[in-house]
Amino acid sequence: MFWQGPAAAVAARQVAITIDDGYCAECARAYARLAEATGIHITFNPNGCYSEIWNPLASTLKPLIEAGQVQIGNHTFNHWWLTELTDAQIIAQLEQNEEWIQQTYGITARPWWRPPYGAYDERTNELAASIGYTNVLMWNGSFGDSTVISARALLHLAREYLQPGVVMLGHANHPTVTHLFRQIAEIIGHRHLSPVTLDEMFGTSRSTGRST
Numbered sequence: 001m002f003w004q005g006p007a008a009a010v011a012a013r014q015v016a017i018t019i020d021d022g023y024c025a026e027c028a029r030a031y032a033r034l035a036e037a038t039g040i041h042i043t044f045n046p047n048g049c050y051s052e053i054w055n056p057l058a059s060t061l062k063p064l065i066e067a068g069q070v071q072i073g074n075h076t077f078n079h080w081w082l083t084e085l086t087d088a089q090i091i092a093q094l095e096q097n098e099e100w101i102q103q104t105y106g107i108t109a110r111p112w113w114r115p116p117y118g119a120y121d122e123r124t125n126e127l128a129a130s131i132g133y134t135n136v137l138m139w140n141g142s143f144g145d146s147t148v149i150s151a152r153a154l155l156h157l158a159r160e161y162l163q164p165g166v167v168m169l170g171h172a173n174h175p176t177v178t179h180l181f182r183q184i185a186e187i188i189g190h191r192h193l194s195p196v197t198l199d200e201m202f203g204t205s206r207s208t209g210r211s212t
């Protein structure tokens, strides 16, 4: 389980910005443009059920992925509560999303996966590990925007949680955050934080993943 960066990440003032789901087309586009325009390092954890939104962004994101600036994690295909599913359904949720990620972005997400709603148990984690998803991605900071949040509340959370070594959770689900990119960048800049991918924070590599 990975809730936060290791001591070395704290010392290096790294933050891992991790952006999930993506059912708001305008938001996913804004994040892709942000990465392209600013060079900020981001990990996206999109669900394949939103492929109509994410597939058109592949041309923007692929070069950034190849450069190691952007990483893709597996957040399952349908964003269901895995603890309610059968073993076979859990495996299928991860494999279907992995297949979509490979087809769309040309890389594996292994070994990183994030359980939808943060809902995991021993069974989900063992099943995931059995197909190469050994690293369960949790978080210790959040923009609080999986559902609608005010700009004021989101900025409050950004100021509270953007600290050295934090794994920050955000969502491409509601446009609030897209109007706050400048303010968030200022917080990161003032605090001399360095946004990194999971590979950079935890020393994993795209070559450790294997396609099935």
Ligand SMILES: [Zn+2]
Residues within 6 Å of the ligand: 020, 021, 075, 079, 116, 117
């Ligand atoms: Zn999610």
